[in-house]
Amino acid sequence: xxxxxxxxxxxxxxxxxxxxxxxxxxxxxxxxxxxxxxxxxxxxxxxxxxxxxxxxxxxxxxxxxxxxxxxxxxxxxxxxxxxxxxxxxxxxxxxxxxxxxxxxxxxxxxxxxxxxxxxxxxxxxxxxxxxxxxxxxxxxxxxxxxxxxxxxxxxxxxxxxxxxxxxxxxxxxxxxxxxxxxxxxxxxxxxxxxxxxxxxxxxxxxxxxxxxxxxxxxxxxxxxxxxxxxxxxxxxxxxxxxxxxxxxxxxxxxxxxxxxxxxxxxxxxxxxxxxxxxxxxxxxxxxxxxxxxxxxxxxxxxxxxxxxxxxxxxxxxxxxxxxxxxxxxxxxxxxxxxxxxxxxxxxxxxxxxxxxxxxxxxxxxxxxxxxxxxxxxxxxxxxxxxxxxxxxxxxxxxxxxxxxxxxxxxxxxxxxxxxxxxxxxxxxxxxxxxxxxxxxxxxxxxxxxxxxxxxxxxxxxxxxxxxxxxxxxxxxxxxxxxxxxxxxxxxxxxxxxxxxxxxxxxxxxxxxxxxxxxxxxxxxxxxxxxxxxxxxxxxxxxxxxxxxxxxxxxxxxxxxxxxxxxxxxxxxxxxxxxxx
Ligand code: ATP
Ligand code: MG
Numbered sequence: 001x002x003x004x005x006x007x008x009x010x011x012x013x014x015x016x017x018x019x020x021x022x023x024x025x026x027x028x029x030x031x032x033x034x035x036x037x038x039x040x041x042x043x044x045x046x047x048x049x050x051x052x053x054x055x056x057x058x059x060x061x062x063x064x065x066x067x068x069x070x071x072x073x074x075x076x077x078x079x080x081x082x083x084x085x086x087x088x089x090x091x092x093x094x095x096x097x098x099x100x101x102x103x104x105x106x107x108x109x110x111x112x113x114x115x116x117x118x119x120x121x122x123x124x125x126x127x128x129x130x131x132x133x134x135x136x137x138x139x140x141x142x143x144x145x146x147x148x149x150x151x152x153x154x155x156x157x158x159x160x161x162x163x164x165x166x167x168x169x170x171x172x173x174x175x176x177x178x179x180x181x182x183x184x185x186x187x188x189x190x191x192x193x194x195x196x197x198x199x200x201x202x203x204x205x206x207x208x209x210x211x212x213x214x215x216x217x218x219x220x221x222x223x224x225x226x227x228x229x230x231x232x233x234x235x236x237x238x239x240x241x242x243x244x245x246x247x248x249x250x251x252x253x254x255x256x257x258x259x260x261x262x263x264x265x266x267x268x269x270x271x272x273x274x275x276x277x278x279x280x281x282x283x284x285x286x287x288x289x290x291x292x293x294x295x296x297x298x299x300x301x302x303x304x305x306x307x308x309x310x311x312x313x314x315x316x317x318x319x320x321x322x323x324x325x326x327x328x329x330x331x332x333x334x335x336x337x338x339x340x341x342x343x344x345x346x347x348x349x350x351x352x353x354x355x356x357x358x359x360x361x362x363x364x365x366x367x368x369x370x371x372x373x374x375x376x377x378x379x380x381x382x383x384x385x386x387x388x389x390x391x392x393x394x395x396x397x398x399x400x401x402x403x404x405x406x407x408x409x410x411x412x413x414x415x416x417x418x419x420x421x422x423x424x425x426x427x428x429x430x431x432x433x434x435x436x437x438x439x440x441x442x443x444x445x446x447x448x449x450x451x452x453x454x455x456x457x458x459x460x461x462x463x464x465x466x467x468x469x470x471x472x473x474x475x476x477x478x479x480x481x482x483x484x485x486x487x488x489x490x491x492x493x494x495x496x497x498x499x500x501x502x503x504x505x506x507x508x509x510x511x512x513x514x515x516x517x518x519x520x521x522x523x524x525x526x527x528x529x530x531x532x533x534x535x536x537x538x539x540x541x542x543x544x545x546x547x548x549x550x551x552x553x554x555x556x557x558x559x560x561x562x563x564x565x566x567x568x569x570x571x572x573x574x575x576x577x578x579x580x
Contacts (some may be wrong), residue, residue: 016067019341021282025064025237028280034236035275038070041235042096042103043077043226046088046210048296049311049318050095052332052353056287059336061239062101073233074103078111079225081209089210091311095319099329110220110229111211116266117220117228118172120258121183121201125164129257130201131156132167133184140182143189144197150190151197157186171204174217178204183218187253195250199223227251228258230279234269238281242343245283255279287339288347291500292317293507298515307519308501312558314568315501315523325498326544326554326570331360347506351575358571361544361552366394366401369439369483370532370547370567372495374413376487379444381463382410387486390469392440404535408441411487413531418482419460421449428480430460436480439548443468443478483548490531493565495553497525532565544570 016022028034040061044050050058065072074096078084093107110117124130133154135143145151159167171181183202191197201224208214227250230238238251255263255278264276286294293299294317302308302316311318314325322332335356339348388408395401418429418436430436435445441464448461465473472478504518512518536545543555552570560566 016063016337017340020343021060021064021237021239021284021341022067024282025068028236029068034277035271037234037236038065038068039073039104039234039236040065040070040239041073041075041108041230041233043075043229043240044092045077045080045083045222046085046092047080047083048088048300049091049316049320051294051296051299051317051319052289052292052322053287053294053317055099055319055332056336056339056341057239057241058096058099058101059333060284060341062103063337064237064239065104070236071104072101073105073108073235075108075110075229075233076211077222077226077229078109078209078211079220079222081207081219082205084210086210091320095323098319098323099333108229108233109211110225111209113225113229113232113266114212114216114220116232117225120228120262121168121220121224122165123258123262124185124201124254125168125183126161127257128161128186130164130183130185131159132164132171133157133182133198133200134180135182137179137182140200144194145189147194151194153189154184154198157198168202171202171218172216174206176204178206180204185224185250185254187250193246193249195223195247196253199250223247223250224254227254227279227281228263230281231255231258231263232267234267234276235279236277238279240281240283241286242283242345243286244281248281248283251281252278283343284341285343285345287336288345289317289350289353290347290505291350291502291507293502293515295508298508307516314496314498324556324558325568326361326552327357328360328364328544331356334360350500354571354575358552358573361546361570363398365544365546365552366404366542367392367396367546367548368404368533368536369406369485370493370495370530370536370545370550370553371413371415371483371485371490372527372530372547372550373416374485374487374529374531375416375419375457376459377412377414377444377484378459378461379410379412379464380447380461381466384410386410387489390440404538406440406533406535407486407489408438409486409488412438412484413487413490414438414460414482414484416457418480419446419457421457429482430462430480435465435476435478436482437468437478438484439481441469441484442466443473443476483550485531485533487531489534491534491537491565493530493532493567495527495530495567495569496556497527497569499523499525530567532567537565546573549573 042061062072133156143152182200184198187196189197202218205219264273312320312324335353389405390408391403423431437443443465444462446462450459452458501523502518503520551572553567556566556568
């Protein structure tokens with residue numbers, strides 16, 4: 001296969017569509033706001049596998065850095081060890097690399113800033129901007145108030161600085177049980193923004209962390225950690241999805257209340273503090289796709305309860321699943337670019353993603369023939385043991401993809417659906433007594449239909465017209481062209497046909513009480529005894545094909561064995577979504 005990566009980069013270079021984030025960065029560069037720097041980050045929490053929504057964020061962050069000769073960090077926002085694991089860390093790194101992006105320097109972890117985060121918490125306590133609170137999580141919820149009612153101050157809000165420092169140190173030392181105390185910012189319990197009502201900065205969790213082991217008994221919250229991690233890494237543009245818009249005041253509050261000098265001191269910035277500029281958070285709308293479940297919690301549940309076979313099940317919207325399904329990095333990147341970036345939520349049609357996949361595979365996947373449901377055809381005027389080696393193009397429009405040799409012999413198979421005893425009107429393929437062209441080979445005529453005792457068609461006896469190799473037979477109209485594989489030379493394979501996982505357009509709709517009820521029972525079907533043209537195995541590096549007339553397929557690297565190759569159908573040749 002051609003290097004589709006380079007292909008798509010060439011075609012999109014310099015033509016990135018404008019959007020409000022690109023415009024903002026251009027303005028920031030013009031005003032020298034960040035001293036000419038563009039430094040973004042992709043900040044996954046390692047609590048699941050990445051999905052196509054994350055790909056949008058990855059493409060956005062990495063492309064903006066690349067376009068502006070900046071940098072993009074990969075940072076795991078790993079503040080909730082109860083839900084995180086090394087498996088997810090590894091899978092996320094693998095997915096990003098697969099998509100074709102390279103992060104700046106080493107992988108970052110928020111957990112590697114835990115010491116700094118602790119010190120900054122001391123700073124807030126000393127400024128009387130944070131306090132240790134003894135309300136239980138339930139009480140704290142009750143004190144917080146509602147959207148219409150202000151909250152109430154914690155009874156601990158006015159504890160002395162020394163008292164807070166002492167309790168916080170004892171929290172760290174592991175003296176208290178989970179939930180007994182928390183550290184909270186002292187902001188405003190009457191704020192209309194609930195995120196500003198003395199949010200929790202640290203909670204006690206007696207639990208090991210995948211990166212820091214048993215060092216910590218207290219863990220910082222996401223909101224507290226995220227902004228400081230951005231500041232430590234000198235991120236200029238902190239891009240996140242819209243649900244964080246109401247958290248932005250807290251993001252800014254934390255950073256503005258810490259000494260700029262002490263942030264600069266622990267940051268990556270080598271230049272002087274005069275050049276140290278705090279990061280700016282900007283929100284954009286999440287990618288949503290119809291017929292697709294994107295919530296990590298539900299995806300995890302589907303994996304754990306066996307609704308799908310794993311995070312990389314080819315029906316999953318995860319990058320691991322899409323990869324196994326045969327979706328290509330170039331196509332996914334192209335899709336993410338084409339959906340655009342905006343501040344209004346909208347649902348993207350699945351056919352748009354599929355269009356990008358088809359376009360890429362049409363260009364890059366070599367053609368071979370595979371018969372999914374074989375029907376034996378004996379070509380009676382060919383001798384036993386006679387084999388012709390027919391030369392066929394690997395791609396109908398791209399000569400650079402070369403040619404292949406396809407063996408043609410007395411016994412071949414065609415697809416059951418390409419023969420009809422009682423053809424419907426307009427049927428152009430093989431009928432009893434009729435003619436059809438074998439792709440890249442001869443015109444054949446069906447002379448005899450052999451049936452089993454129960455009337456099932458078992459075999460067709462046909463004859464070839466030897467003058468029709470590459471020629472239209474004079475004076476006859478042969479409209480149909482069908483694919484075929486030599487029965488003796490074809491390689492038996494198993495094929496998995498995938499369809500949508502959910503039958504409902506919005507599987508995450510509130511009207512759907514239980515997603516099990518909208519699962520498509522036919523999302524996976526398996527075909528055994530398919531026959532694939534041997535040239536598909538001639539070059540082990542090529543694993544994606546168009547099976548002529550059937551669709552695009554890829555080798556399932558995980559489940560294929562030396563004796564039984566397994567192919568996954570990536571996608572059909574035509575859009576099957578819009579007319580459903
Ligand atoms: P959850 O909130 O369930 O943990 P998440 O999808 O927000 O899931 P993160 O690991 O926090 O998970 O996401 C990493 C980054 O990807 C964040 O910046 C987030 O805003 C972004 N992101 C997540 N989902 C989408 C989406 N559907 N479209 C675009 N960006 C997304
Ligand atoms: Mg999140």
